[in-house]
Each structure stands twice: as structure tokens, then as C-alpha cells.
Amino acid sequence: xxxxxxxxRPGRRxxxxxxxxxxxxxxxxxxxxxxxxxxxxxSEPELVRHFTALADRNFGVDTGFYPLGSCTMKHNPRxxxxxxxxxGFRDLHPYQEEEASQGALELMxxxxxxxxxxxxxxxxxxxxxxxxxxxxxxxxxxRAYFADRGEAEQRRVVITADxxxxxxxxxxxxxxxxxxxxxxDERGNLDLDDxxxxxxxxxxxLMLTNPSTLGLFDEHIEEVAAIFHDAGALLYYxxxxxxxxxxxxxxxxMGFDIVHINLHKTFSQPHGGGGPGGGPIAVRDVLEPFLPxxxxxxxxxAFRLDFDxxxxxxxxxxxxGPFGVFVRSYAYIRAYGPGLREMSxxxxxxxxxxxxxxxxxxxxxFDRLCMHEFVLSARNLKRExxxxxxxxxxxxxxxxxxxxxxxxxxxxxxxxMIEPTETEPKETLDAFVDAMRAIAAEAASDPQAIKDAxxxxxxxxxxxxxxxxxxxxxYGFDExxxxxxxxxxxxxxxxxxxx
Ligand SMILES: Cc1ncc(COP(=O)(O)O)c(C=O)c1O
Numbered sequence: 001x002x003x004x005x006x007x008x009r010p011g012r013r014x015x016x017x018x019x020x021x022x023x024x025x026x027x028x029x030x031x032x033x034x035x036x037x038x039x040x041x042x043s044e045p046e047l048v049r050h051f052t053a054l055a056d057r058n059f060g061v062d063t064g065f066y067p068l069g070s071c072t073m074k075h076n077p078r079x080x081x082x083x084x085x086x087x088g089f090r091d092l093h094p095y096q097e098e099e100a101s102q103g104a105l106e107l108m109x110x111x112x113x114x115x116x117x118x119x120x121x122x123x124x125x126x127x128x129x130x131x132x133x134x135x136x137x138x139x140x141x142x143r144a145y146f147a148d149r150g151e152a153e154q155r156r157v158v159i160t161a162d163x164x165x166x167x168x169x170x171x172x173x174x175x176x177x178x179x180x181x182x183x184x185d186e187r188g189n190l191d192l193d194d195x196x197x198x199x200x201x202x203x204x205x206l207m208l209t210n211p212s213t214l215g216l217f218d219e220h221i222e223e224v225a226a227i228f229h230d231a232g233a234l235l236y237y238x239x240x241x242x243x244x245x246x247x248x249x250x251x252x253x254m255g256f257d258i259v260h261i262n263l264h265k266t267f268s269q270p271h272g273g274g275g276p277g278g279g280p281i282a283v284r285d286v287l288e289p290f291l292p293x294x295x296x297x298x299x300x301x302a303f304r305l306d307f308d309x310x311x312x313x314x315x316x317x318x319x320x321g322p323f324g325v326f327v328r329s330y331a332y333i334r335a336y337g338p339g340l341r342e343m344s345x346x347x348x349x350x351x352x353x354x355x356x357x358x359x360x361x362x363x364x365x366f367d368r369l370c371m372h373e374f375v376l377s378a379r380n381l382k383r384e385x386x387x388x389x390x391x392x393x394x395x396x397x398x399x400x401x402x403x404x405x406x407x408x409x410x411x412x413x414x415x416x417m418i419e420p421t422e423t424e425p426k427e428t429l430d431a432f433v434d435a436m437r438a439i440a441a442e443a444a445s446d447p448q449a450i451k452d453a454x455x456x457x458x459x460x461x462x463x464x465x466x467x468x469x470x471x472x473x474x475y476g477f478d479e480x481x482x483x484x485x486x487x488x489x490x491x492x493x494x495x496x497x498x499x
Contacts, residue, residue, distance in 0.1 A: 001053060001054075001057070001458075003475070004040045004042070004050055005040050005475045005477075007040065007042055007046055007050060008040040008041045008042060009041060009042075010041055011041060012041045012042050012043050012046070013041065013043065014042055014043055014044040014046075014047045015044065038477060057458045057459075059397075059402050060272070061073050061074070061075060061076065061270075064400050064401060064402065065400075065401050065402065065420075065424060065428050065431075065432055066401075066402040067354075067401070067402065067404050067418045067419055067420050067421075067432065068402060068403070068404060068405050068419065069213075069215075069373045069375070069404050069405035069408075069416075069417025069418055069419040070165065070213055070240065070241075070373065070405055070408070070417060070419065071265065071272075071405065071419065072240075072243050072262070072265030072266060072372075072419060072421055073272070073402075073419075073421065074243075074265075074268055074421035074422065074423045075268070075421075075423035076268045076269060076270045076328070077268065077331075077332065077335065079331060079335070080268065080269075080327070080328040080331045080332060081328075083327055083328070083331045084324050084327040084328055084331075088103055088104075089103075089104065089323070089324075089327050092104055092323070094318070094319040094320070098303070098304050098305065102302065102303055104323065105296055105303035105304065105305070106303050107326060107327060107330055108126055108296045108303075108320060108321075108323075108326055109296045109297070109298050109303050110330065111124075111126065111280075111326050111329065111330045111333075112124040112125075112126060112280075112296060114330075114333055115261055115280055115282055116282050118242070118246055118247070118250065118261075118340070119237075119239070119250055119251050119252055119259045119261070119282040120250030120251060120252025120253045121250075121251070121252040121256075121257075121259060121282040121283055121284055122252075122282075122283065122284055122285040122288060123282070123283055123285065123287075123288040123291060123295075124280055124281065124282045124283075125137070125280060125281055125283075125291040125292045125295065126278070126280045126296070126320065126321040126326060127280070127292045127315070127316050127317045127320070127321040128260065128278075128279035128280060128281060128292075128316055128317060128321070129276075129277055129278065129279060129317050129321065129322050130262075130264075130277040130278075130279045131167065131238070131239075131240050131260055131262040131265075131277070131279045132167040132170070132171060132279070133279050133316060133317070134239075134260025134261070134262075134279030134280065134281045135167055135168065135171035135207070135236075135238065135260055135279075136171045136174055136175055136316075137260075137279075137281055137292065137313070137316050138236050138258040138259075138260055138281050138283075139158065139171055139172065139174075139175035139177065139207075139236070140175055140290075140313045140316075141258060141281070141283060141287050141290045141291070141313060142158075142175075142177075142204050142205050142234050142236070142258070143175060143176070143177075143204075144290040144311065144313050145234065145286070145287055145290060146204060148290075148311065151232075154201060154202060155201075155202060155203065155204035155205075155232075155233070156177060156178050156202055156204065157177065157178045157179075157180050157202045157203050157204060158172045158175075158177040158178070158179060158180070158203075158204050158205050158206070158207055158236075159180045159181070159182050159195070159198060159199065159203060159205070159206045159207070160172065160179065160180075160181055160182070160206075160207045160208070161181070161182055161184060161190055161208055161209075161212060162181050162182065162183050162184055162409075162410070162411055163184055163212050163213045163214055163409040163410075163411055164181075164207065164208075164209070164213070164238075164409075165209065165213060165238065165240065168207045168209075168238060169181075171207075172207065177204060180198055182194050182195050182198055184212075184214070184411055187216075187219065187366065187368065188212065188214045188216040188365075188366035188368065189216070189218045189219050189220055190208070190218055190220070190224055192220055192223065192224070192227075195224065195227055196227060199227050199228060199231045199233065200231060201231065201232070203228070203231055203233040204233055204234065205228065205233045205234040205235060205236055205257075206224070206228050206233065206234075206235050206236065207236040207238060208224070208235070208236070208237060208238065209237070209238035209239075209240060209241050210237065210241070210251070210254065211241050211244050211245070211370075211371035211372070211373075212241075212409075213241075213375075213408065213409040213417070214365075214366055214374075214375050214409060214412070215241075215244075215351065215370040215371050215372065215373040215374040215375060215417075215419075216366060216368060216370065216371065217244070217245075217371055221254045221255070222254065222255060224255075225254060225255025225256070226255070228255075229255065234257045234258065234287075235255055235256040235257050235258070236256065236257070236258045236259075237251040237254075237256035237258065237259040237260075238260065239251065239259045239260050239261045239262065239266075240260075240262045240265060241371070241372065241373075242261055242262070242266045243265065243266045243343070243344060243347050243372045243421070243422075244344055244347060244348055244371035244372035244373075245344055245371070246266065246340050246341060246343055246344045247339075247340040247341025247342075247343075247344060248341050248344055248345070251282075252282075252284065257283065257284045257286075257287060258281060258282070258283050258284075258287060259281065259282045259283075260279050260280065260281045260282075261278075261279065261280050261281075261282065262277070262278075262279060263277065263278030263279070263280065263325050263326070263328075263329040264276065264277040264278055264325065267328070267329035267332045267333055268328060268329070268332045269325055269328050269329070276322055276324065276325055277322065277325065278321065278322050278325035278326065278329065280321075289309060289310075289311040289312070290311050290312060290313050291309070291312060291313075292312060292313060292314065292315055292316045292317075293306070293307045293309050293312045293314065293315060294306055294307045294320065295309065296320070305320070342422075343422050344372070344422070345422075346422035347372040347420075347421055347422040348370075348371055348372055350420040350421065350422060350424060350429060351370050351371065351372050351373050351374055351418070351419065351420055352369060352370055352374075353426075353429055354374070354418060354420055354429055354432065354433065355370050355374045355376075355418075357429075357430075357433045358376060358418075358433060358436055358437075359376070361436065361437050361440040362376040362377065362378060362380065362381075362416065362436070362440065363376065363377040363378075363379050363380050364376055364377075365377055365412050372419060372421070373417060373418060373419035373420075374417075374418055375409065375412050375415050375416065375417045375418075376415075376416045376418065377389075377412050377413060377414045377415060377416065378391075378392050378414040378416055379413050379414045381414075381440065381443045382414050384443070384444070385443040385444055385447045386447060386451075387443040387447055387450050387451070388414060389406040389407060389414040389415060389416050390406060390407075391450045391451055391453065392406075392416060392436075392439055392450070393406050393416070394450075394453040394454050394461065395439045395442070395449075395450045395453040395454070396435060396436070396439065397453065397454040397456075397457050398453050398454050398455050398456045398457070399435035399438070399439075400435075401432055401435055404416045404417050404418040404419070405417040405419075420432075
């Protein structure tokens, strides 16, 4: 496929601006451009085709089944987009005075109240823009809490599970705490003996996701909470897996003090590739004074932003947070209403259905009922036929499915982490099972076909590390000066290097 610069022809335009009738601005000579910017020049149909072709090469939840474990890639209802595009929301300026933005403030306040109820906690800040930022904010709250008690120097250690999402240890380090890992036992729970040996007066808290990244609900969660509270430490709940438990069990009731919620996953947003996201945090009342400012508060029938919080950790994001994300999530939650638990029940049912149908062909490291996702291992295929989790993932693309998350959590070799979500019908789940079984059978009959996969996608196997670490996002004009000329096939390939 040609790059947009290679399609460019001098003088072509996709639109035209009206002639202006304003006086010419006085731009000092030394600040004026000497040459026009080197922008691609295309007609509108060429432009539309270019971006449509790019979109066609992509894969998303609107293209097909996307069981990417830990990412909750559910359908994004279109009504959310209608609501967020209402002029009152869409055209709102962040500096709009409070009297003229009462509807938006009310929506934020109501969302805060709903999330506090879902989490079983007392107060919410909507500010963080992602789960990982919610984590950092939550840990900063922990620090502020212990500083207020004169224990900041003493409480230096935060404990995470060996199944933790990578953002957990990263957030611990960024917040200036020391990291300690606790092991998982043979049933997939936190190893209580290991935990007891590690929790002491230096412990600031635990960071845990429950259900864990193995898709398992910890069978001793109340005991875990007691171990930390007895030591005067706090409990942080990574709520990225909240899709499994909404309306069924609440982190606050389990004993957690701080929770982040991934709005973009649990409550539907078109996310991926870095955004947009929302990572609100909910906290127990003792932590409320430290929450970021401004808080959205209600006074009678009016709503306002409250900056007057002397113990606040400050702002963690511009303005009130990612407002469009709030509107979509609010619409999603309200569409379920009091029946929100059906969302989680269907997510858990779908995951268990897949697990039951796949556990004959793939290894199941923890043979228990799962929550909203589960982790298989391709270890049997690797041992018997040399087929890895990566090979399975690539071959699935030929069957029209997005691969599951692979090689995570780290404690499961050749991990395939599958999260179907609640928005998939049985036929899709069955088709996915058929594909996974066909791949397991093919591993025995024709392993090379799997190793060479994908066969039917626009690109084959890429050097993904290089693509991520050495992304070249600037067109190499100097290497390709003659943009007006049709490039030869060889040049087109070369051009990719400069793009
Ligand atoms: C368990 C878990 N924790 C934290 C995060 C981080 O959330 P975000 O990607 O919004 O920063 C994720 C993201 O997938 C996750 O799965």
C-alpha cells in the first residue's frame, strides 16, 4: 500500500477555504516561512480511499471477535456516541462557568455516586485518565495518608501478586515505594503463608486485582484483607477486572480501601492503541480528604467544583478529567440500570462456556470455575509439536479472530488469556472454539502451516519489538525528493523505510 506522501500530486486539494476578508496579519519577516509546508496534496476521493484502505487493514471490535484477555474489548453501543455528541456536551468548553455547565457537573456527580456504590466505598475522583494513572493516584493517596499519620518514613513497602499486571509494579516504583512480590498458590490464590511472612510494620499496602489476571476470584480475600488491616496497612484494588463482579460483590465489602475503575473497559469506550480512557478512583472515607481537586459536589439542587481541600494531593489531570468518557460510561451504566449485575453474570457465563469447551485441547493450569476471563496454556502443543502460544495467536488471525493476550500472566508458560466479554453471542463463541480446536488438530497434522501464519492478513509476522521501540513516524523527504513521480515497485518498498 502506498504512503499518503507517495499518493500526493502538487496542486491537488480535498477542500477549499473561503477567501478571507480580514486585514493581513503583520508577521515579522524573520518569522515568515520561506517555503510552503510539505503536506500531502490529494483530492477528497483519494483521501477517503487512503484512510478507508488503512482502516480495512486494521482489526477492531467492530470487525470481529476480540478476546484480548485483561482488555475487556466489549461492544461499544452506538447510543453512547449519540449521547456524547449532544451539543450541550460536545460544545462545552472546560472554562465554561459553573452556572452554564450544570448538566455536565450533574452527570459527573451522578457518575461519582454510582461508582462509589458499585465499589462499596465512600468517595470518588473522576480525574485519572487511565487505569495506570488511577494506580499512581491511589498510591499517592496512600503516601498522603501515612504522611498525615507520621508514618511516611516507616511504611515504605507495597506488595503485589506475581500475577500482577505490569502497570502495578511500575506504579509502585513511580510513587516512590519499594516493591515486594507475593507468590500464587497451587489453586491460583495469593499464597497466605508467603503473604504473612512479608507483611509487617513497614508495609504500606497491598495492590491486588480480584479476580486476578488468572481470572480467578481469591478464595481467601477476607483473610488477605485482615492480614493487611491488622498490620495497619491499606488495600488497593486494581479494578481493571470489575467486569466480573459488578452488582455481585464489592471491593469495599471485601475490605479494600482504594479502587481504580477502568471506565474504558468495564463501561464501554472505543479504546485501544492508547486511548481514550478513564481511570476514576473510589476510596474509603478516611482517604477522601486527600483526593485530587476539584471534586464535583452537590449543594441542594446545584453542582459545583470544589477546590477547597487543604489536604489534597493536588491535580492529576487537566480540568475535570476525560469528560467524553464519563458521558459514554454513564449512558452504558444507566442503560442497564439496577440490572447491572446481568452484565457481569453474562461475562462470567461466556468465559466459563469457552473454558469448558477448550480445556480438552489446551492445558488448563488452574482447573476451577473462572470469572470473566481464563488462562489456558499451549504448553501441550509446544511439547508435542513445537507450536507456541505465539503460533496459535498468529494462526487465529487466519480464522478471522483477534488473538487472545499471550505470555501473560508471567507465571503461566505459553499463556493464552481469553476474555470473551458479555456482548458476544453463542454462535461467535462456538466459532472461536472451532477455530481453536482446528489449530490444535493442525498442530499435529501440519505444524508448518501454523508456524508460517498468518497467511491471510495484509502483513505476515512482524518484528513487533522493533516496530514498537523504533517507530519511524517521519517521512524521509530527503531520500524521496521527487514526490510528483510515480515510484517504482522497488522504490515503494524503500519508501516504507523512510515513513
Ligand atoms: C489488570 C490491569 N490493571 C491495570 C491496567 C492498566 O490500565 P490502563 O491500560 O487503562 O492504564 C490494565 C490494562 O489492561 C489491566 O488489565
